C-alpha cells in the first residue's frame with residue numbers, strides 16, 4: 118500500500134495548490150494529468166516522497182534553495198535562534214539578526230545601498246520598491262514623476278500592484294481590469310531577438326534606444342524603470358547582455374529616473390556574481406531580494422535603498438515617512454537563515470566553486486546544440502536553458518512527467534527547458550540531470 122496515496126487524496130481534498138489547474142491533479146484519466154508529489158523529507162539536492170522515491174531538485178524548489186535541503190549549518194543556526202527569539206515586531210523594536218543582515222547586505226553592495234526594508238515575499242518587495250520610488254518623488258516636490266516602466270516579458274510578482282509591472286499573459290490577462298496603473302512596457306534586450314548579424318550587445322543597444330526614445334518624451338513623468346538584471350526568469354529564462362544595464366543606468370541618470378533591480382531570482386550568486394547587476398558595473402537605486410536569500414528556508418524579502426532615496430523620507434512629518442508594514446517584517450528566524458546562507462558563501466567560496474560547476478553543466482548540455490528540435494541553448498552562471506521546437510501545447514507537462522520518471526524535478530516554462538539547481542550538485546548529479554533531460558525530451562517529443 119503506497120503511503121503517498123493517502124497524502125495525495127488528502128491534499129487534493131483540502132489544499133488549493135499554486136499555479137495549478139487542480140483538475141490536472143484530480144483527473145488521472147486525462148492526458149493532461151499531472152501527478153502531485155507528497156514529499157516526506159529533503160536531503161541535499163534531493164526530495165524524497167513517502168514511498169522512498171527520490172527526485173533531484175533541478176530547479177531549486179522554484180529557484181529558492183541554494184545549498185540543498187536540510188543544510189546542517191542553516192539548521193543549526195535556526196535551532197540556536199529558536200532558543201532566543203522567534204519573532205518581535207520591527208516597528209519600534211530591533212534585534213541582532215536584522216541588524217547584522219542589513220549591515221552585511223549593504224556591504225555586499227559596496228555601501229551603495231545603505232538601508233534595508235523587509236517583507237516576506239517577492240511580490241511585496243516589488244510593491245515596496247514601487248511605492249518608495251513614487252513616494253520619493255512626492256517628497257522631493259516632483260509628484261508628476263509617477264509612471265513606471267518595465268520590459269516585455271517582465272515578471273515581478275502576482276499581487277495586484279506587482280502585476281502592474283508584470284508582462285506575462287497567463288498571470289496578468291485575467292486580472293487586467295484590476296490593475297489600475299499598468300506600467301509602460303518597453304522592448305526587451307532578450308538576445309533571442311537578434312536579427313541576422315546582430316550580437317547580443319547589438320540587441321541590448323536596440324532595446325536601450327527604445328528606452329531612450331520613451332524617456333526623451335516621457336522622462337519628466339517617469340518615476341522608475343524596473344528590470345530583472347541579465348535573466349528574465351518567468352519569460353522563459355530570457356537572457357541579455359549586460360550592455361543593456363549599463364545603458365539603462367546612464368539613461369536613468371540622465372532623465373532622473375530610479376533604476377530598480379529585481380534580483381529576487383538572479384541575486385545570491387545565481388548568474389555567477391553575487392548580484393547580477395555587478396556584471397554591468399552599475400548599482401541600482403533600489404534592489405529587491407527574496408527567494409535564495411534565506412537559503413530557501415523561510416519567506417523573506419528585502420528592498421535595499423540608496424542613501425539619497427532614504428534621506429528624502431526623513432522629516433518631522435509622518436506623511437513623509439514610509440509607513441508600509443507587514444506583520445512578519447524582519448522576522449528573526451528568516452534573517453538568521455539568511456545570515457547562515459551568507460556565511461556559507463564565504464566559508465565554501467561558493468562563487469568560485471560555481472564557476473567550475475556551471476562549466477560542467479554547460480559541457481553536459483553542449484551536445485543538445487545539435488538536436489534538431491533544440492534552439493537557443495544558453496547559460497548564465499547557474500542558469501542554463503534551451504527552447505524546444507514543438508507545437509504540442511502539453512509539451513511542458515509531458516516533459517515534467519517524463520523527467521520525474523527519470524528521477525529529476527524539471528519544470529519547463531512553456532517550451533523552455535531550464536536547469537537552476539542548488540549550488541551543491543556534484544558530477545554524478547549533473548550527469549543524472551543530463552540523462553533525465555535526454556530521456557524526457559525523447560518521450561515528450563514522441
Ligand SMILES: *Cc1c(COP(=O)(O)O)cnc(C)c1O
Pocket residue numbers: 237238239240241243272273274275345350351379380381382383407408
Ligand atoms: C519569484 C519572483 C518574484 C515574486 O516573488 P514571490 O515570492 O513569488 O512573490 C518577483 N520577481 C522575480 C524576478 C521573481 O522571480
